[in-house]
Amino acid sequence: VSKDGGCPQEIEDSSKDQWEVDPEELILGQELGSGQFGLVLEGKWRDRKVAVKMIREECMSNEEFKEEAKVMMHLSHCKLVQLYGVCIQRSPMCLVFEFMENGCLSDYLRAQKGCLSQEVMLGMCLDVSEGMAYLESSNFIHRDLAARNCLVSINNEVKVSDFGMTRYVLDDQYTSSQCSKFPVKWSAPEVIKYCKFSSKSDVWSFGVFMWEVYNEGRLPYENRSNAEVVESLNAGLRLLKPRLAPDSVHLLMEWCWKEKQEDRPSFAVLLHELASLSDL
Numbered sequence: 001v002s003k004d005g006g007c008p009q010e011i012e013d014s015s016k017d018q019w020e021v022d023p024e025e026l027i028l029g030q031e032l033g034s035g036q037f038g039l040v041l042e043g044k045w046r047d048r049k050v051a052v053k054m055i056r057e058e059c060m061s062n063e064e065f066k067e068e069a070k071v072m073m074h075l076s077h078c079k080l081v082q083l084y085g086v087c088i089q090r091s092p093m094c095l096v097f098e099f100m101e102n103g104c105l106s107d108y109l110r111a112q113k114g115c116l117s118q119e120v121m122l123g124m125c126l127d128v129s130e131g132m133a134y135l136e137s138s139n140f141i142h143r144d145l146a147a148r149n150c151l152v153s154i155n156n157e158v159k160v161s162d163f164g165m166t167r168y169v170l171d172d173q174y175t176s177s178q179c180s181k182f183p184v185k186w187s188a189p190e191v192i193k194y195c196k197f198s199s200k201s202d203v204w205s206f207g208v209f210m211w212e213v214y215n216e217g218r219l220p221y222e223n224r225s226n227a228e229v230v231e232s233l234n235a236g237l238r239l240l241k242p243r244l245a246p247d248s249v250h251l252l253m254e255w256c257w258k259e260k261q262e263d264r265p266s267f268a269v270l271l272h273e274l275a276s277l278s279d280l
């Protein structure tokens with residue numbers, strides 16, 4: 001069992017070192033959507049259903065990503081969307097991931113509005129805290145944790161996706177905090193001001209993530225501009241308790257939004273708190 005007491009540790013097999021996928025073994029299917037780096041298709045690989053991301057050259061710095069792929073191949077946890085391998089023999093390069101049947105969590109929450117029980121919402125927060133506690137213990141920072149970057153498999157299981165991928169986005173509208181596409185509404189103050197990313201800035205984003213889950217996929221600070229959000233945060237204002245959130249969960253959200261990162265909980269602590277709430 002893994003160190004965070006969660007799901008059984010994947011048995012490390014030798015194939016994990018083979019981070020290259022043979023394109024001959026890959027069957028491509030219909031389009032699932034498009035992300036930062038281009039088209040994402042459904043597919044089949046070694047009798048497994050997969051999601052295949054075709055990487056447009058101009059969107060991602062290929063060379064450094066290939067190095068990163070080896071690291072990401074070894075980040076293995078049942079609450080992280082698993083990278084099976086990379087196809088680099090032909091262009092465009094493509095990434096082969098485990099398939100998550102119900103797509104992105106933010107769309108799913110909106111589609112399930114009014115139908116999600118307290119157990120399911122708490123379970124989603126617990127799932128993501130497990131995946132994030134594993135990344136934290138591996139000293140890996142997500143940098144863009146949000147419901148839109150989590151995926152849903154069957155039976156409402158949620159996994160963390162696209163961790164660390166912001167570093168390969170060449171579109172600088174995303175990477176500098178003053179620009180329009182930067183996810184200010186999910187970013188800790190030290191990230192907005194100094195681009196200081198850490199697991200504690202991921203914890204801030206996790207607080208906003210929990211707010212999204214208990215607000216059934218609503219946008220945080222819905223009709224406010226990024227600048228207005230920064231102003232209200234500096235004034236000490238925070239997102240309000242979602243109607244569906246119990247006080248105990250709202251307390252955890254507010255703990256994640258402490259101004260000073262050292263005053264915020266670790267994911268290990270959040271996992272423990274959420275696990276004890278779900279045992280009640």
Ligand SMILES: CN(C)c1ccc2c(c1)CCN(c1cccc(-c3cc(Nc4ccc(C(=O)N5CCOCC5)cn4)c(=O)n(C)c3)c1CO)C2=O
Binds near residue numbers: 033104148149166
């Ligand atoms: C830099 N950052 C933070 C990035 C970079 C790339 C991406 C993202 C963030 C997040 C978005 N994204 C992206 C884009 C496109 C696909 C995937 C994406 C979609 C999957 N699965 C599904 C399944 C079903 C459906 C579907 O059509 N529906 C409709 C009917 O009801 C069920 C759901 C959609 N996606 C999947 O398994 N993976 C691994 C990735 C993903 C997730 O990966 C990216 O590719």
